[in-house]
Amino acid sequence: MSQTFGFPVGGMSCAACATRIEKILNRQEGVKAAVNFAAGRAQVLLDSPTASIANVIASVRKAGFTVAEKSVDLSLTGMSCASCAARIEKILNRLPLTQASVNFAAQRAHVVFVPGVVGPDTFIARIEKAGFGATVLDDSLPVDEHAQRERAWRTERNGFLLTLALSLPFFAQMMAMFMGLTSMMPDWLQCALATVVQFYCARHLYQRAWNAVRNGSANMDVLVVLGTGITYFFSTAVIVLGLKQPVYFEADVAIITLISLGRLMESRARDKTSAGIERLLQLQPQIAHVESEGAVIDRPVADVRVNDILIVRPGESIAVDGEVVDGASDVNEAMLTGESVPVLKKNADRVFGGTMNTTGVLRIRATGVGADTALAHIVNMVEQAQGSKASVQRLADRVAAIFVPAVLILALLTFLIGWMVTGSPTWSLVSAVSVLVIACPCSLGLATPTAIMVGTGLGARAGILFRNANALEQAEKLTTIIMDKTGTLTEGQPGVSDVRAAPGTDPAHLLAVACALEKDSEHPLARAIVSYAVDAGIPARPVTDFQALPGLGVTARMEGELIRLGAPRFLDEAGITLDAPLITRLEQEGKTVIAVAADTRALGYIALSDRLRADAVETVAALHKAGIRVVMLTGDNQHAAAVVARQVGVDDYLAGVLPGDKARGVEKYRAGGKVVGMVGDGINDAPALAAADVGFAIGAGAAIALDTADVVLMKSELGSVLDAISLSRATLAKIRQNLFFAFIYNILGLPLAAFGMLNPVVAGAAMAMSSVSVVSNSLLLNRWKAPSIHRG
Numbered sequence: 015m016s017q018t019f020g021f022p023v024g025g026m027s028c029a030a031c032a033t034r035i036e037k038i039l040n041r042q043e044g045v046k047a048a049v050n051f052a053a054g055r056a057q058v059l060l061d062s063p064t065a066s067i068a069n070v071i072a073s074v075r076k077a078g079f080t081v082a083e084k085s086v087d088l089s090l091t092g093m094s095c096a097s098c099a100a101r102i103e104k105i106l107n108r109l110p111l112t113q114a115s116v117n118f119a120a121q122r123a124h125v126v127f128v129p130g131v132v133g134p135d136t137f138i139a140r141i142e143k144a145g146f147g148a149t150v151l152d153d154s155l156p157v158d159e160h161a162q163r164e165r166a167w168r169t170e171r172n173g174f175l176l177t178l179a180l181s182l183p184f185f186a187q188m189m190a191m192f193m194g195l196t197s198m199m200p201d202w203l204q205c206a207l208a209t210v211v212q213f214y215c216a217r218h219l220y221q222r223a224w225n226a227v228r229n230g231s232a233n234m235d236v237l238v239v240l241g242t243g244i245t246y247f248f249s250t251a252v253i254v255l256g257l258k259q260p261v262y263f264e265a266d267v268a269i270i271t272l273i274s275l276g277r278l279m280e281s282r283a284r285d286k287t288s289a290g291i292e293r294l295l296q297l298q299p300q301i302a303h304v305e306s307e308g309a310v311i312d313r314p315v316a317d318v319r320v321n322d323i324l325i326v327r328p329g330e331s332i333a334v335d336g337e338v339v340d341g342a343s344d345v346n347e348a349m350l351t352g353e354s355v356p357v358l359k360k361n362a363d364r365v366f367g368g369t370m371n372t373t374g375v376l377r378i379r380a381t382g383v384g385a386d387t388a389l390a391h392i393v394n395m396v397e398q399a400q401g402s403k404a405s406v407q408r409l410a411d412r413v414a415a416i417f418v419p420a421v422l423i424l425a426l427l428t429f430l431i432g433w434m435v436t437g438s439p440t441w442s443l444v445s446a447v448s449v450l451v452i453a454c455p456c457s458l459g460l461a462t463p464t465a466i467m468v469g470t471g472l473g474a475r476a477g478i479l480f481r482n483a484n485a486l487e488q489a490e491k492l493t494t495i496i497m498d499k500t501g502t503l504t505e506g507q508p509g510v511s512d513v514r515a516a517p518g519t520d521p522a523h524l525l526a527v528a529c530a531l532e533k534d535s536e537h538p539l540a541r542a543i544v545s546y547a548v549d550a551g552i553p554a555r556p557v558t559d560f561q562a563l564p565g566l567g568v569t570a571r572m573e574g575e576l577i578r579l580g581a582p583r584f585l586d587e588a589g590i591t592l593d594a595p596l597i598t599r600l601e602q603e604g605k606t607v608i609a610v611a612a613d614t615r616a617l618g619y620i621a622l623s624d625r626l627r628a629d630a631v632e633t634v635a636a637l638h639k640a641g642i643r644v645v646m647l648t649g650d651n652q653h654a655a656a657v658v659a660r661q662v663g664v665d666d667y668l669a670g671v672l673p674g675d676k677a678r679g680v681e682k683y684r685a686g687g688k689v690v691g692m693v694g695d696g697i698n699d700a701p702a703l704a705a706a707d708v709g710f711a712i713g714a715g716a717a718i719a720l721d722t723a724d725v726v727l728m729k730s731e732l733g734s735v736l737d738a739i740s741l742s743r744a745t746l747a748k749i750r751q752n753l754f755f756a757f758i759y760n761i762l763g764l765p766l767a768a769f770g771m772l773n774p775v776v777a778g779a780a781m782a783m784s785s786v787s788v789v790s791n792s793l794l795l796n797r798w799k800a801p802s803i804h805r806g
Contacts, residue, residue, distance in 0.1 A: 017059070018057070019067050019070075019130055020055055020057045020058070021056055021058075021128050021129060021130035022056075023049065023074060023080070024080035026049075026054065029051045032050065032051035034077065035047070035074060035077060036049045039073060039074070042069065042070070043064055044062020044064055045058060045062075045065050045070060046058070047059075055130075058070055067110045067131055081128055082129070083129075084126070084128075085124060085127070086137070086150055087125075087150070088124075088125065088137060088141070089121065089122060089150075090116070090122060090141070090147065093146060094219075094233060094234055094456075095234035095454075095459060096459020097231070097232070097418050097455050098146070098222075099116040099117070099459060100116075100459075101231050102116050102141055102146060105140050106125055106140065109137075111131050112125060112127045113127075114126075118456075118460065119459075119460055119467055119789075122151070123141075134150050143229075144225065145221075145224075145225020145229065166281075167278070170278055174271075174275060177216075178271055180207050180210055180267070181207075181211065181268060181271040183199060183203075183207065184199075184204070184263065187199055187264060188268070201261055204249075204263040205249070207267065208246055208249070208266050211266070212243070212246050212266060212270070215274070216242065216274075219235045219238055219239050222235040223236045223238075232419060233418055233455075234453070236418060237422070237450045237453055238273060238450070238451060241774065242270055242447075244443065245265050246266045249266070259440060262444070262447075264775070265444075265447070265773070265774040265778075268774075268775040268778060269451050270778075273451075273781065275782060276779075276782025276783055276785060276786055277782070279782075279786045280786050280789055297331060297367075297368035298333065299315060299330065300314065300315055301333075302318050304318060304322050304323070304325075305323040305325065305377075315333045315334065318333060318380055318383050320382075321379060322380045323377060323378070323379055324380060325375065326371045326375070326376045326378060328371060328374060331367075331369065331370050332366065332368065332369050333367055335367050335381050335383070335386070335388055336364075336380045336382070337378060338361055338362060338363045338364075339361065339377050341360075341375050342359065342361075342374055343359055343371050344356035344358055344373045345365060345369050345370065345371055345376075346369060346370040346372055348369075348370075356373075366387070367382070367387040368387075368389040392728075396471065396473075399466070399483060399485075399486065404466060404483035404487045404749070405484065405487060406462060406487060406750075407461075407462035407483075410756070417453070417458070421764070425447075428442065428445050429443060430442075432770065441770060444773075445768060445770040447777075448767035448770070448777040452763045452767045452780055453760065453764060454756075454784045454785060457759060457784040457788045458756045458757070460788050460789055461749060461752035462752070464752070465745055465748040465752060465792040466483050466486060466745065466749075468748075468792050469745030472795065472796065476737060476800060478725065478726075478727060478738045480725055484724075485725055486741075488707050488724070489725065489738055490745075490746045492642055492689050492739060493688045493689050493690070494642065494645060495643070495691045496647050496690060496692045496702070497646055497647065497693045498676075498699050498702075499647070499648035499658055500624060500650070501695045502627075503627060503658060503732070504625060504627060504630075505624060505625050505626070506624070507542075508539055508623060509542055509622060510543060510546040510622055511623045512619070513525060513546075513619075513620055513621075514593075514618055515617065515618035516593070521618070523617070524620070525543075525550060525620075526552050526553065526554065527572065527579075528543050528547065528610050529548075529555075530554045530555040530572060531579045532544050534560075535562075538624075539606065539608065539622055543620060543622075555572060556572075557570035557572045558570065558572075563584070565649055565672030565675075566580050567579050577610070577612055578590070579609070579611075581607075581608070582607055585609045585616070588611075590609075590611045590614055591616065592616055596619065597619065600619070602653045603621075604623065604653075604658060604661075607621050608621075608622065626658070627732050629731055629732050629733045630662050630732055632733070633732045633735065635663060636733075636801065637739075638663075644662075644664045645666045645668070646659050646664045646666075646668070647667070647668050647679050647680075647702070648667070649669075650669060655667050677701040677704070680705040681705055689708075691707065691708040691710060692708075693712055693732075693735055694711065694712070706724075709723045709725070710726075711723030712731075712732065737800045741798060752792060755787060756784070756788055759780075763777070763780060763781075
């Protein structure tokens with residue numbers, strides 16, 4: 015059967031590239047390809063069983079071209095346990111070029127795919143065929159998931175109340191028996207009430223169990239339906255056939271009632287794990303005041319467009335990201351940076367959606383709306399982290415995948431062996447039912463994701479954004495933290511402390527030359543020199559043939575002379591004679607020295623100094639107390655680096671490291687088997703952040719930081735690194751506790767049930783509460799507080 019696929023191809027620079035791809039693909043058996051260079055797409059027909067779209071995509075990538083991937087998040091319904099999540103994940107991962115991860119706790123799936131090969135419609139169709147529900151989560155459409163969950167919970171609650179009302183006579187009967195009374199309901203009345211509970215109140219259990227069996231798998235619903243169904247049909251047979259055996263309708267009804275109660279409690283507790291996301295979403299107002307044709311009109315935030323002018327009054331939240339065009343006011347940016355002290359915003363300053371305007375009226379021009387706001391990026395990053403899986407969860411996933419079939423086999427063996435040993439089929443049947451209803455794969459599936467959801471939500475509120483669960487997990491294991499000096503250990507706002515012109519050179523001329531070469535640079539040292547020159551009233555001169563040499567300096571031509579500016583070693587390597595004693599003296603004072611030369615003669619030296627962050631010394635000491643080694647990495651000179659290292663108290667430092675070599679510095683410390691974290695500003699340190707086991711980007715959520723780091727620290731405080739590690743350790747401790755409870759519950763409960771030591775009602779109650787206990791334990795993580803060093 016022939017199949018046709020179309021997909022985008024990137025990296026084609028000319029029509030010859032398209033022709034080359036066609037030739038590569040058409041060489042494969044059963045593949046007919048046509049590549050459109052203008053559209054950047056390939057159309058492929060597969061007309062042979064041996065032809066594979068995966069091989070086609072691999073061939074395109076091997077040839078040096080790219081095939082774009084997209085991702086989609088799906089909201090799922092109908093999952094009752096971790097086995098359901100594993101089954102959906104397996105179904106989606108069978109599709110070509112698809113990677114899916116299903117989060118049972120969040121009731122979501124994150125799917126990465128190649129557009130044109132598969133798509134959301136295919137995913138939804140496959141999921142629905144398996145008996146579940148799925149809808150695409152669209153960031154551009156406001157969806158009140160809390161309201162949806164609340165409606166679903168109310169429906170579930172109403173069903174439970176009906177079940178409870180029908181089961182009350184049975185509970186009263188059991189209490190009477192416990193008190194020594196022999197009053198019993200007539201068997202026919204027990205059968206009538208149990209029939210309503212079994213086939214009406216528990217109909218959703220049957221539906222989900224049937225969907226699972228129909229698709230060749232089994233889940234917790236299958237176990238419950240088998241357990242309660244056996245007791246119901248056995249008891250009914252006793253009545254119909256007039257057998258001299260006891261009936262077990264009360265066990266049947268009690269099990270369904272307790273399981274319904276447990277799921278109701280679990281659902282409510284599970285909703286609380288996503289409270290962090292909901293609090294973030296509630297920060298953005300629904301209405302914006304937009305200027306239009308001389309008037310101010312109220313418009314839904316979803317309808318605001320880039321370049322719209324918005325009015326923000328005191329006490330209102332800012333609707334979108336923007337730039338102040340008029341007015342001045344203090345803005346509370348706690349949601350973004352964690353800082354409770356408002357920040358003064360005036361003309362040309364940036365403001366962010368979700369922050370609170372406190373004092374004055376602001377007119378802002380919208381620069382980021384919808385999914386392009388800082389708040390949307392934060393929410394998306396937290397959601398991705400909550401939907402990802404930690405490696406510690408893999409064992410639970412493997413167990414959950416075989417759990418239900420193993421329990422079915424154990425229940426069958428319990429019945430057969432029990433009958434053979436005791437000679438009582440009734441006793442054996444009751445023991446088998448206990449095995450079926452006490453087994454709980456849900457607690458295994460909830461152990462890790464619920465803790466991660468609470469932990470990442472707490473992190474977001476504290477200004478700590480974890481990119482994924484692996485980053486949260488690895489942060490706990492860190493043995494070494496490497497910190498960049500400028501902007502990380504120091505404030506990153508150096509100032510000019512000394513201007514030393516060479517003999518025969520006017521200091522003003524030295525500054526003018528330096529300002530000319532540094533005026534277009536964003537480097538902190540360059541900005542400091544330009545600012546100093548401007549304040550001194552010295553204008554920059556025009557230059558030509560400008561060239562930047564990362565980590566060394568810059569060169570340009572001015573008035574016919576070749577000007578060099580940079581580290582002293584840069585000029586020294588060019589054969590220029592420098593004042594070494596002066597440079598050494600300045601560096602020993604902890605200053606960074608910039609040398610300037612024209613052709614072969616030195617013009618002079620500019621020294622800059624940078625203050626340590628207020629919390630640098632305390633943070634390094636706290637990291638040492640936590641058993642973590644601290645290393646400083648800098649491109650600065652040896653003398654200046656040694657001064658800062660001594661002041662801060664780091665264990666080791668590397669000086670004179672070029673930007674491109676910082677990643678190698680990280681690898682050096684990783685080579686000994688250590689787990690290494692790198693702390694930088696997320697811009698100049700991107701390669702080192704990527705090379706580390708965990709990369710921390712510090713500072714007010716720069717856009718590039720969101721793209722490069724494993725952990726983004728929204729506060730411009732070094733102590734946030736300690737917060738992140740503390741939260742990671744607390745979260746992983748909860749995960750281990752949850753897994754212990756989940757495993758020990760099943761390890762102890764199943765043998766007790768198999769040996770007939772548990773009544774089915776007790777077994778049902780234990781199963782119902784196991785998931786609730788795991789989720790409730792995860793919610794205890796909300797007690798976590800940042801280390802006291804950061805709260806003072």
